Amino acid sequence: MQLFLDTTDTAVLADLVKTGLVDGVTTNPTLIAKSGRPMAEVIAEICGLVEGPVSAEAVATDAETMIKEGRKLADIAGNVVVKLPLTRDGLIACAAFAADGIATNVTLCFSVAQALLAAKAGATYVSPFVGRLDDHGADGCALIGDIRTVYDNYGFDTEILAASVRTADHVARCAELGADCATLPPNVFEALFKHPLTDKGLEAFLSDWAKTGQTIL
Numbered sequence: 001m002q003l004f005l006d007t008t009d010t011a012v013l014a015d016l017v018k019t020g021l022v023d024g025v026t027t028n029p030t031l032i033a034k035s036g037r038p039m040a041e042v043i044a045e046i047c048g049l050v051e052g053p054v055s056a057e058a059v060a061t062d063a064e065t066m067i068k069e070g071r072k073l074a075d076i077a078g079n080v081v082v083k084l085p086l087t088r089d090g091l092i093a094c095a096a097f098a099a100d101g102i103a104t105n106v107t108l109c110f111s112v113a114q115a116l117l118a119a120k121a122g123a124t125y126v127s128p129f130v131g132r133l134d135d136h137g138a139d140g141c142a143l144i145g146d147i148r149t150v151y152d153n154y155g156f157d158t159e160i161l162a163a164s165v166r167t168a169d170h171v172a173r174c175a176e177l178g179a180d181c182a183t184l185p186p187n188v189f190e191a192l193f194k195h196p197l198t199d200k201g202l203e204a205f206l207s208d209w210a211k212t213g214q215t216i217l
């Protein structure tokens, strides 16, 4: 399973890239606004920090302008993935990019039916929003498994990118249910390393080791 960071904080990203565990980055208009920086500048910097896919989202609502915006975004760097909303126009733009060999991430997916359309439009990635579905009273992770079943039924190669991921448990469940990738806010990425028994066990090992008076180096 590929792990992406959902962030425009380049300092945090540069630090987490050092783990060697960051496979790509996703952004959205809210995260760009949060950065307080020009979009092209932030995306270019992120593309310089990671070799993997970097999603940059078009903001037009009509297909023609989305295509123009997407082409401009794709020109920023070779690893840009054009992110498009799961709307009728978004999927028309998606199909145009697929025909041109430009990678896409169809976002704001909340149902199997929408995911089916994204795959038929040739999306490289589809982003089901797990946390926002949970907020809405549904089981967001269950959607991942349902989309997996449908994509496998028909051999679609669109990758399932679990988004709006809020907890380490979300990541684990999405992995169990067959997500190809998950995009995580930095705090959730950090949480993946943690378990209270790891901390407790390490404390005991180090305390016992100290009693020996030995050093390894």
Ligand code: G3P
Pocket (backbone or CB within 6 Å): 006, 026, 027, 028, 129, 131, 132, 163, 164, 165, 183
């Ligand atoms: O980038 C899309 C997504 O990950 C947003 O997450 O937490 O705002 O629902 P959230």
